[in-house]
Amino acid sequence: MFIDARGFADDARLQAQVCIVGGGAAGIALALRLGQRGIDVVLLEAGGRRHEARTQRLYEGEVTDARLHPPADRYRERRLGGSTATWGGRCVPFDPIDFEARDYIPHSGWPISYEELARYYDEASLLCEAGPARYRAADAFPDGSAPPVAGFAAARFSDDTLERFSCPTDFGQRYRLRLDGAARTRVVLHANVTALRLDGDGNRIAAVLARTLDGRRIEVQADFVVLAAGGLETARLLLASHDRQPAGIGNGHDLVGRYYMCHLAGTIGNLRLGHGVAVAHGYQRSADGVYCRRRFALREDAQRTLRCGNFIARLHHPRIGDPAHGSAVLSLLFLARRLIPYEYAKRLHDGDSAPRDWLAHARNVARDPCAAFAFAWQMLTQRKLASRKFPSIIVTPREPCFSLDFHAEQVPNPSSRVQLSEQRDELGMPRLRIDWRHTQADVDTVQRALAAFAADVRDSGVGRFDYAAESIEQEMLRYGAYGGHHIGTARMAATPRTGVVDTDLRVHGVGNLFVASAAVFPTSSQANPTLTIVALALRLGDHLQRRLAPAQAASPAALSIEELAA
Amino acid sequence: MTSRVLVLGGAGYIGGHVLRALCAGGFEQPLLGTRRARAAPAGVQLCRVDALDRAALRAALDGVDAVVNCVAGAPRMLQRQAALLADAVRAHTPQPLVVQLSSMAVYGDREGRVDEGAAPGRLSAYGAAKREAERELARCERSVMLRAGCVYGPDSEQWTLRIARLLREGRLGDLGAAGDGRCNLVHVDDVAAAVLHVLRRAPRGVAFNLAAPQAPSWNEYLVRFACLLDATPVRRITPRRLAAEAYLRAPLLKVLRRAGAGRAAATTITPSLLALFRQDIVLDSQAAERELRQRWVPLDQGLAACAAALRGGVDKPGLLSA
Numbered sequence: 095m096f097i098d099a100r101g102f103a104d105d106a107r108l109q110a111q112v113c114i115v116g117g118g119a120a121g122i123a124l125a126l127r128l129g130q131r132g133i134d135v136v137l138l139e140a141g142g143r144r145h146e147a148r149t150q151r152l153y154e155g156e157v158t159d160a161r162l163h164p165p166a167d168r169y170r171e172r173r174l175g176g177s178t179a180t181w182g183g184r185c186v187p188f189d190p191i192d193f194e195a196r197d198y199i200p201h202s203g204w205p206i207s208y209e210e211l212a213r214y215y216d217e218a219s220l221l222c223e224a225g226p227a228r229y230r231a232a233d234a235f236p237d238g239s240a241p242p243v244a245g246f247a248a249a250r251f252s253d254d255t256l257e258r259f260s261c262p263t264d265f266g267q268r269y270r271l272r273l274d275g276a277a278r279t280r281v282v283l284h285a286n287v288t289a290l291r292l293d294g295d296g297n298r299i300a301a302v303l304a305r306t307l308d309g310r311r312i313e314v315q316a317d318f319v320v321l322a323a324g325g326l327e328t329a330r331l332l333l334a335s336h337d338r339q340p341a342g343i344g345n346g347h348d349l350v351g352r353y354y355m356c357h358l359a360g361t362i363g364n365l366r367l368g369h370g371v372a373v374a375h376g377y378q379r380s381a382d383g384v385y386c387r388r389r390f391a392l393r394e395d396a397q398r399t400l401r402c403g404n405f406i407a408r409l410h411h412p413r414i415g416d417p418a419h420g421s422a423v424l425s426l427l428f429l430a431r432r433l434i435p436y437e438y439a440k441r442l443h444d445g446d447s448a449p450r451d452w453l454a455h456a457r458n459v460a461r462d463p464c465a466a467f468a469f470a471w472q473m474l475t476q477r478k479l480a481s482r483k484f485p486s487i488i489v490t491p492r493e494p495c496f497s498l499d500f501h502a503e504q505v506p507n508p509s510s511r512v513q514l515s516e517q518r519d520e521l522g523m524p525r526l527r528i529d530w531r532h533t534q535a536d537v538d539t540v541q542r543a544l545a546a547f548a549a550d551v552r553d554s555g556v557g558r559f560d561y562a563a564e565s566i567e568q569e570m571l572r573y574g575a576y577g578g579h580h581i582g583t584a585r586m587a588a589t590p591r592t593g594v595v596d597t598d599l600r601v602h603g604v605g606n607l608f609v610a611s612a613a614v615f616p617t618s619s620q621a622n623p624t625l626t627i628v629a630l631a632l633r634l635g636d637h638l639q640r641r642l643a644p645a646q647a648a649s650p651a652a653l654s655i656e657e658l659a660a
Numbered sequence: 661m662t663s664r665v666l667v668l669g670g671a672g673y674i675g676g677h678v679l680r681a682l683c684a685g686g687f688e689q690p691l692l693g694t695r696r697a698r699a700a701p702a703g704v705q706l707c708r709v710d711a712l713d714r715a716a717l718r719a720a721l722d723g724v725d726a727v728v729n730c731v732a733g734a735p736r737m738l739q740r741q742a743a744l745l746a747d748a749v750r751a752h753t754p755q756p757l758v759v760q761l762s763s764m765a766v767y768g769d770r771e772g773r774v775d776e777g778a779a780p781g782r783l784s785a786y787g788a789a790k791r792e793a794e795r796e797l798a799r800c801e802r803s804v805m806l807r808a809g810c811v812y813g814p815d816s817e818q819w820t821l822r823i824a825r826l827l828r829e830g831r832l833g834d835l836g837a838a839g840d841g842r843c844n845l846v847h848v849d850d851v852a853a854a855v856l857h858v859l860r861r862a863p864r865g866v867a868f869n870l871a872a873p874q875a876p877s878w879n880e881y882l883v884r885f886a887c888l889l890d891a892t893p894v895r896r897i898t899p900r901r902l903a904a905e906a907y908l909r910a911p912l913l914k915v916l917r918r919a920g921a922g923r924a925a926a927t928t929i930t931p932s933l934l935a936l937f938r939q940d941i942v943l944d945s946q947a948a949e950r951e952l953r954q955r956w957v958p959l960d961q962g963l964a965a966c967a968a969a970l971r972g973g974v975d976k977p978g979l980l981s982a
């Protein structure tokens with residue numbers, strides 16, 4: 095059932111077995127799981143069904159260095175479905191190495207095993223509508239599939255792993271009917287949680303307090319409370335609930351908000367392939383219709399040898415803004431960049447573009463109008479009008495030349511952090527101050543991985559990969575921290591000294607408070623976070639169900655003739 | 661054990677399978693009750709009877725120990741036929757046992773887990789007729805209702821051939837939110853087996869749901885079946901397109917057919933089919949497992965067999981296209 099909090103009388107009080115704060119990927123996955131098992135759930139969602147400017151402004155905050163991190167109200171959506179309303183849908187599982195304590199990466203190691211999480215990847219992947227969790231080429235394409243570069247000798251890099259693409263599924267839209275139909279689920283819209291109230295002893299959440307923008311107050315009491323408000327807002331809520339514990343809830347060891355990670359990404363170098371080397375850098379569709387893409391992944395043993403973080407790369411077209419690429423399609427994109435949403439157009443707005451460039455772009459389009467039209471047609475039919483969208487722009491260059499698009503792990507760093515600022519939002523809640531930082535170790539990861547890639551290319555004789563080693567740091571920071579991935583602010587660890595939540599995702603020291611979010615990831619992997627967020631949410635659902643153990647309905651007796659004839 | 665069995669509607673899809681199962685199960689010379697003149701297969705005795713003719717029905721029941729009612733048709737006719745059958749049964753002593761092929765439609769738009777005692781939701785015309793039919797037949801001394809889910813099998817027009825055509829034409833596939841309902845499939849062999857169980861065991865209880873356990877969602881079923889049929893890559897169907905099918909194409913073809921324009925039966929996706937795809941209903945068939953010792957053809961196996969038959973043969977447009 096859906097309820098709009100703006101329709102409540104002042105001071106509404108609700109009770110539930112489980113109260114979930116936030117209806118994004120994590121909150122909805124968890125609510126569906128618990129709903130299916132007949133558990134009584136209240137989900138408090140700050141937004142409504144659509145983007146609302148006034149609600150979105152509650153996400154505003156300060157950013158220490160605006161060049162390094164997008165504004166706090168960008169790259170996330172405060173509405174039902176959360177940021178899945180705008181996400182790109184790339185689904186990638188974590189790798190076994192991500193769970194290891196690596197001596198060359200301080201603070202690494204998860205307190206749960208890879209297998210413990212991987213059990214949930216199938217269901218999570220299906221929920222993301224990316225098909226079952228077949229993330230190896232051989233599993234997804236039993237009849238074979240073309241490698242990104244034929245003849246690439248994969249000594250340090252493997253080209254066998256896949257990314258699979260969600261529709262991209264807006265969880266709010268996709269699962270609205272199912273949430274609505276779940277008998278014991280209440281989704282309360284426009285309910286902004288502003289604080290958690292601890293009980294007298296400080297070891298249990300007595301109530302979750304929420305407000306609407308027009309001043310109504312809602313109080314929820316529940317056996318269990320789950321924060322699923324996203325990686326930034328979860329930290330904000332813990333820190334801002336400081337009436338009983340001055341440092342905030344779960345923050346006895348000053349860990350909440352620290353270790354804030356995004357990913358490091360960029361486009362770099364020039365991969366020039368020999369003539370006749372077959373390239374398959376686009377998408378292949380698996381039988382169930384999912385777009386899949388093979389890419390290059392730095393092997394685990396290579397990571398250990400190089401003592402660097404996890405890393406993947408894809409073949410990419412040249413930088414769009416520079417008309418020298420000569421591609422009609424890329425120039426068309428450049429000229430149309432105002433039609434593209436901010437989060438996706440960022441890379442199109444780089445540098446100053448002189449009128450001279452405009453002309454050159456226009457010339458590119460004019461030179462090959464057919465290619466430009468075919469591309470526009472594909473974008474219309476396979477993207478705009480399709481429910482399962484063609485995931486991104488694939489341009490086959492005239493010359494066998496590509497740049498490399500990389501996505502790398504960021505190492506945990508306690509001084510990369512979010513804190514409460516002095517400013518307050520419309521509801522009186524302290525805003526966030528985001529101080530994202532990278533370290534030399536992050537630069538090293540990219541540096542070593544690129545060198546290894548160049549060596550693999552060279553060794554296999556398919557061509558050569560050149561890049562300006564001295565510009566790596568600049569390239570990986572060109573657009574700042576990778577947008578939309580908010581990781582580590584309430585990290586998971588076995589002890590309260592080293593983490594905010596335990597292996598059950600329960601906040602250390604608080605009996606009934608849990609977190610479902612990338613906030614709990616101790617390390618960031620090469621993978622985009624959402625698949626793993628959903629997997630953890632499903633696992634948490636099972637844990638909560640075991641704790642609640644609802645009575646099973648008795649099996650019914652056979653129907654009697656009197657009942658039937660009645 | 662009941663010996664002499666009449667299958668009304670025996671020339672139909674389910675009736676035919678029941679007759680075959682009866683022969684295989686050692687019931688001697690079962691009677692194929694049909695209005696259409698046809699030769700009966702070996703081992704089966706033809707019994708020409710109009711199921712809407714009171715006197716003929718009564719005569720057909722002479723010497724019969726059990727009657728299995730598989731008559732299909734329009735809602736109004738179904739209800740009347742059941743009333744007539746009940747009268748005919750009650751005119752005999754002892755009254756023959758009645759096994760009625762009923763349907764999950766008697767639960768209407770109910771959602772959730774539904775056992776035989778569940779009150780119906782809002783009923784479709786078909787569901788209301790099936791419920792009335794049950795009520796009529798409950799007047800007989802001994803009657804058992806088999807409430808089947810979607811009956812599929814290699815030659816099932818409704819739930820195999822029609823779906824396969826739509827998948828191959830790219831008109832069905834992954835339906836997104838429109839296909840989250842549960843798909844309560846039951847293999848036609850299981851339905852026939854259930855009839856035999858009833859005839860042999862005279863069970864306690866008068867109604868049994870029939871659907872294989874662990875009902876998948878419609879999306880899961882459609883995607884799985886499409887993959888088996890090699891109708892790949894499976895398409896994601898937009899809500900826009902489904903609405904056009906159900907609210908433009910289907911009514912238009914209906915009008916054309918009425919006007920005599922379209923002779924070939926075209927396959928349509930009707931609004932009621934869309935409603936079924938969304939309905940989150942799970943038939944609880946535990947009573948059948950308990951009382952009838954019912955076992956199920958595993959869904960994977962059943963679908964694979966259907967797909968194999970379809971890949972081998974040519975799929976001809978069927979007679980029952982809705």
Ligand SMILES: Cc1cc2nc3c(=O)[nH]c(=O)nc-3n(C[C@H](O)[C@H](O)[C@H](O)COP(=O)(O)OP(=O)(O)OC[C@H]3O[C@@H](n4cnc5c(N)ncnc54)[C@H](O)[C@@H]3O)c2cc1C
Binds near residue numbers: 118119138171578
């Ligand atoms: C442009 C973009 C592209 C992306 N592409 C990808 C991708 O390709 N692959 C990938 O894996 N990830 C991607 N992401 C990231 C992905 O969107 C997030 O990982 C995912 O949405 C996180 O889910 P969540 O439930 O933890 O948080 P969110 O989706 O942020 O949901 C949090 C929910 O909590 C609600 N909420 C917040 N505060 C409160 C409060 N105080 N009270 C009540 N409710 C509250 C919000 O309204 C929201 O509904 C992308 C993100 C962006 C912005």
